[in-house]
Amino acid sequence: MFFRMIRGTLFRQWKKMLMIAFTIALGASLATAMLSVMLDVGDKVNQELKTYGANITVVPKDSSILNNLYDVEGGDFGSSYLKEEELGKIKTIFWAFNIVDYAPFVNTEAKLDDGTKVNVVGSWFNHHMELPTGEKLDAGITSMRSWWEIKDGKWIDEQKSDNHNVAMVGTAVAEKAGVKAGDALHLTGSAGDRTVRVVGIFDAGGDEDDQIFMPLNTAQALSDLNGRVDSIEVSALTTPDNELAVKAAKEGPSSLTVSQYETWYCTAYVSSICYQIQEVITDSVASPVRQVADSEGAIMEKTELLMILITILSLIGAALGICNLVTASVMERSSEIGLMKAIGAQNGSITGLVLTEIFITAIIGGVAGFFIGFGFAQIIGQTVFGSAITMRAMVIPIVAVLVVLVTLAGSIPAIRMLLRLRPAEVLHGR
C-alpha cells in the first residue's frame, strides 16, 4: 500500500512533482557546474598565465655571472654550458606532466656583410617531441613568446622540410640592416657562415628586438657550439607557494624532515620542480623567475578564491531555492496530511511517505541536474578557455550530499509543522 500511495502521488501529481524535480535539477546543475569550474579553474588560469612565458630558467652552474657581468665576447664561454642531449630529460622528472613548454637558448654573435655585429640566438620554435610516455609536445618559443608581434612574415615552422637556414629578425635589427621577410641574410660567425632566409620580423617590445633568432643547430654551427646550450626556459604549471615551499626554497631541501621533504617533492611547487630539473640536467642551476612565478601564484590564488566565493554564493542560492520549493510543496499538502491523520496514520508513516516521495523526485532531479550542470561546465570551459573542464570525481558526492541535505532541510520542518496541526482544522478549510 505504501508504494501504491507513492506511485499514486508520483504519477497523478506528476505536474507538481515535475516542478520539484525541475527545481532540484536546476540547483544540482548549478552546483555541479560551479564546483567543476571552480575545481578546474586553477589549472585553466595557470595555462593562460603561460602567455607570460617561462617561470623557471635553467643555467649552467657558475656561468650566469660570467656572461651577464663581463660581457664576454661571443663564442666560447669556457666549460660552462648545458648539454643539448639532456634536454629531453626535463620531460622525465616527477612533475613531467606539469612541464607544459620549454626552450633551450644558445647566444652567439655574428657579423652582417656590412661588418655590424649582431646578437644571434638559437632556439626551438615549435620543436616536435615524442616522449617515451607516448605524449606528443611541440615546444619552443612560438608559444613561449606569445607576446611577440609578427610585423612581417610569420613564425618559423621547424616541422617544415626547409627548416635549417632560416631566421626571425627583431625589428631593431631589421631596420638597421634593411631586411624584410623573404630576404636572404648573410651572417658570418666565428666558426662559419650561413646565408639564412628571413621568415619573419618580430616586435618584442624589449631587448630581443636587437637580436636574430634561428633554429638551435644553425646558431650553434655559426660559432662551433655544437651540442651546447646556454640556458633553458621552462614553463611549468605550479602550485602557489606555501610556508613549506618557502622554507625549502630558502634553506634548501636538506633542511626539511623526511615527511616534509616527501610532501614538498610530490607537490608541484616551483621550487620542487626546479630541484627536480637540477637532478636531471648536469651541472645546472634552475631558479624560478620571480616576476612570473610569484605573480602567477598571486593571480591563481585570487582567481580560485573568487571562484570559491561565487560558488559558495550559488550553492547557498541553489540550496535555499530547493529548500524553499520543497517547503512550499509540502505545505501545500496540508489537507492530504490532515486526512491521513484523520484516518489514523501515525506521524512516522506520514513523514516516511512524504519523504520517500520527495526523495524519489530529488534523485531524478539530482541526476538530471548533474548531467545538465556538467554540460554547463563544458560550455564555460570551451567558451572561455577553449578546452574541456575535467570532471572531478569529488563533485559527485558533494552534489549528492548537498541535494539530500537540502531536501531534508526543506521538507522536515514543513512536515513537522503540518503534523502539529489538528486534522479537524486542516480538513475544515482553515
Place this chain on the structure above:
Amino acid sequence: MKKRRMYFRMITASLIRRRSRMLVALLSIAIGATILSGLVTIYYDVPRQMGAQFRNYGANMIFTAVDGSFTQDDINSGLSYIKKDDIVGVAPYRYENVRIREKSILAAGTDMEGAKAASPYWSIDGEWPSKDSEILIGANAAEQYELRIGDDVTVSYTPENAQVSGDNGEDIVEDETIDFKVVGILDTGGNEEDYVYMSMSDLEKLTNSETKIDVAELSISASSDQLKKYSQEISNQVSSINARLIKRVTASETTVLTKLQALVLLVTVVVLALTMICVATTMTAVVTERRKEIGLRKAIGASDKSIIWEFMGESMLLGCVGGILGSVLGFVFAQQVSIHVFSSSISFRPLLVPITILVSVAVTGISSLMPIKSATDVDPALVLKGE
C-alpha cells in the same frame, strides 16, 4: 479612492497575515536578487581588481631618454598625463659601473619605495635600504663576493676621465669611495640578481654628479588600449623622454584578463539564469497553491482582470521588496568578496539597485502571471470543488 484603499488593504493583509508563505517567496526572490546584484557588481569590478593583481608582474611601461638621460622633472611631467589613481608605482633607475673589491659591477641608483611598488615580485632577504649608505645586493653578486646581510662593503667609482688613463689596471686617479652596509639580498630569478642597488643620492655622491636618470619603470593599472594612448601622448608631449610599453606584460595581461572576465561573465550568466528559473518555479508554486482562492474570488463576482491585478500587485510588491533586500545583500556580499579576495573595497553602483528591483519584479510578475491566468481560465465551480 476607496477602492484603491481596499486593494492595498487586501494586498498588505495577504502579505502580512500569510507571513510564513510569503516569507518563503520573499526569501527566494531576495536570494535571486542578491545573486543578481552581487555577481553583477563583482563582474564589473573584476577587471579593476584583477588588473591590480596583474601589477604583480611589475612595470608595464618604461621611460627611456631620447638623448642621454633625463631628470625627475621629466618623469613628473610625463606622469601628469596619466590618471593619478592608475599609477601603481614609478621607479627611476640610473646605472653606473662601480667596483667592489676591484671587481667591476653594475650599480643602480633608484628610489627604493618606487622600486618596491613597481616591482612587487622582488623577493628581499633582509630589508629594503631605508637610510643613506645602505645597499641592496643581488643574489648572484652576493654569492660571488661572499657577502651576507650586515656585512660592510666598500664601493668605489672611477670617474670617467680617469678611466682613460688608467687602462692598464693601475689606479692613477683616486677613486670616490663610500662604505655601505648590506641590508638586503635581492632574489628575482633575473638579471637584477647580478647588480647592486642603492639610493639615488648615494649614487650621486659616489659619482659626484648631478641627478640623471637612464630609465624609469612604471607600473600602471590600465587597459592596454589606454596604456598605448598614454605612451603616445607622453612621447609626443614630453620631448626628453620616450615612453614605451613592455609588450610581454601588457599583451599577456590583456589575454589573461579578457579570459578571466569572460569566465566571470559566463559564470554570472549561468548562475543568474538558473537562479531566476528557480525563483520563477517557487513563485509558480506559491501562486498555484492559491487556485482555490482565485476560484472563490471569481465565484463572488471578480472579473479576471481584477484578479490578475490583485495577485500581480502582490507578487510585484513582493518582487520589489525582495529586490531591495537583494540589492543590499548583494552589495554586502560583493563587498565581502572584494575584501577577502582582493583586500580592497568595492564601489557602490547606484544604477544596479533599480535594475535589480526591476528584474526581480519582472521575474516574479512573469512567473506568477502564468499560474494566475491558468487559475482564472478554469470555471470557479471546478476550482472550488477540486481538492
Place this chain on the structure above:
Amino acid sequence: MSLLELKDVFKIYGELHALDSINMKVEKGEWLSIMGPSGSGKSTLMNIIGCMDKPTKGEVLLDGVDIAKQSSKNLTAIRRDKIGLIFQQFHLVNYLTAVENVMLAQYYHSMPDEKEAMEALERVGLADRAKHLPSQLSGGEQQRVCVARALINYPEIILADEPTGNLDEANEEIVVDLFHKLHNEGTTLIVVTHDPEVAEVAQRKIVLRSGKISKEVVNKNFTGKIHFE
C-alpha cells in the same frame, strides 16, 4: 415573468446525463430547496443557476436573460450583480478578517464600504467578531460571515450549497433562522441540501433523481416564522 426559469435544460458529460430535461420556475421572494442523493445532479444544477457553468442544451432565464448564451465574462458580471453564494466549505479568504471578507464582495461589485459591511455582520449577529480571521471563528460563525458576504450586494437570488453540511445542530439552527429572516425581508432563496430538516422548512421542495425532477412538494404549513417564538 418568473425571476428564474429553466426550460428543458440538459447537462451532458460524455455518456452521463447529469441534468436531463429540467424544467422549473422560481418566483421572486420564493424560498426553494433542492434535495436529492449524491450524483443526482444537484451540484450541476446549482452551478448552472449560480452562473458558474453553462448547460449543454436548453435555456436558463435569469431576469429574462438567457445565461446559456452569455460569455464567461458576462456570466461573471451577472453572478456579481444578481447572485449571492453560500458554500458548504464557507470558502472565506483566510488572511482577511470577517469584515474584510464581506467587503471583498462589495469591492468586486462596486465600492467597499466598511460601515455597510459591519451592518451586514450585525444582521448575522457577528458584529463583535468582525475583526477576527476565519481561523479564529467557529464553523457556524464562518458560515454566518459567508451569509453576510452573500447578501451584502442585495442579490436577486441567494444560492446556498449545503449551507449546513459542515455545521453542528446549534449552528444549523442559527443559519436556518437567518434564512427565515432573509425570506421575510423578501430575498429569493435557493438552498441545495441533503438534510430533510433544512429542506422541509422551505416554501417549496424539489427532489432530483438521476438528473430529473422526481418530486415537487409545496409546503402547506409554511408560515415563514417557524422558528421565531
